[in-house]
């Protein structure tokens with residue numbers, strides 16, 4: 001019976017033979033659960049024009065060192081798992097091609113402002129908690145499914161969708177929080193990710209929970225800690241532009257903008 | 259063992275010059291805003307202390323004025339002028355932006371995404387503010403060293 005899947009060894013030989021270029025990857029290694037040691041391991045891996053940083057890491061894992069700790073899933077900038085510092089700047093490993101980095105050596109480190117789990121994987125609990133804290137859902141007293149009134153869903157006009165659609169692209173990769181200078185000093189800052197999501201629901205005219213949500217962010221480690229360095233928006237891979245959302249939200253809180 | 263959920267990079271996240279290279283002129287403006295704010299605060303306190311010498315008579319007052327009549331004193335005052343101009347100019351830009359003006363309008367994003375809040379208007383303001391601060395320092399020094 002013919003096998004549908006190529007054997008792993010076939011795939012391996014293909015990768016190597018077709019490559020003429022290679023890259024040196026420096027991976028920051030640490031395992032805080034065991035000890036405080038931190039070091040960089042270097043590997044040389046063949047690359048193509050389309051090879052991503054994640055491809056390189058998986059190549060290292062398959063052939064050179066199985067123990068490299070990296071979190072990933074979708075490989076297409078959708079799941080938000082593979083955020084890391086690539087040559088010093090936060091980015092998605094699966095969405096960053098080696099060729100666009102324009103350097104022979106690529107250094108990958110875990111994202112700043114998150115506790116390291118192991119190697120490149122960080123603990124994102126706090127960001128997820130802050131995300132939940134801003135109540136990232138449409139808040140209503142009435143139900144979407146109401147037999148009596150015949151309402152089946154809360155209607156929304158295309159114009160109103162435009163007011164928040166950009167913020168709903170967030171994949172919770174956390175790159176923005178790791179780029180943010182306020183986050184670098186204030187562990188309890190709610191962060192650009194959650195603030196952008198607060199704006200996403202506040203700008204949604206189906207939502208009736210604005211005041212509840214504003215109460216969460218209008219506090220001492222909330223929205224006023226943003227000083228508009230704009231670094232969150234520089235690194236966001238999905239065009240969310242958290243810095244814009246935050247400033248618009250401030251205008252709304254101040255009663256200047258609607 | 260309780261899992262650590264918070265971590266921070268610390269002062270390195272503020273002062274490391276590579277951050278400015280990676281995150282652009284807006285990050286530099288942000289850092290200078292903090293530094294000039296603190297610098298001005300320190301100057302303000304020092305200034306109150308210095309001018310309080312007026313209560314101690316003319317001799318003490320004249321003596322304290324002499325502190326800034328030296329080359330170092332002139333350079334220090336030039337720095338204060340620069341800090342004042344940058345902090346004020348950038349402060350006005352920030353107040354406008356932080357009220358939600360000039361940061362763009364939400365829309366359906368299209369690849370390749372360009373954040374609207376990081377725009378040429380903002381950059382031009384930052385460069386103009388830096389230029390005005392430099393000009394004011396230069397003028398101040400021309401007067402003081404004349």
Ligand code: HEM
Pocket residue numbers: 226227228291292293294295296298299300302345346347348349350352353
């Ligand atoms: C007309 C003059 C001034 C304007 C328009 C101005 C404006 C501002 C603004 C908008 C901020 C917030 C910046 C942010 O959100 O990051 C700020 C911060 C600050 N200002 Fe001023 N300011 C002025 C004068 C002064 C003076 C004279 C002092 C000192 C005595 C001072 C000390 C500070 C300090 C310590 C900060 C905190 C630093 C920071 O948040 O980055 N400012 N200023």
Ligand code: SF4
Pocket residue numbers: 169170171172173174175176177192193196232235236237238239240241242
């Ligand atoms: S706002 Fe952008 S950078 Fe921040 S978590 Fe969402 S997708 Fe990632």
Ligand code: FES
Pocket residue numbers: 071072073074075076077078079080081082083092093094095
């Ligand atoms: S692996 Fe899903 S975003 Fe990179």
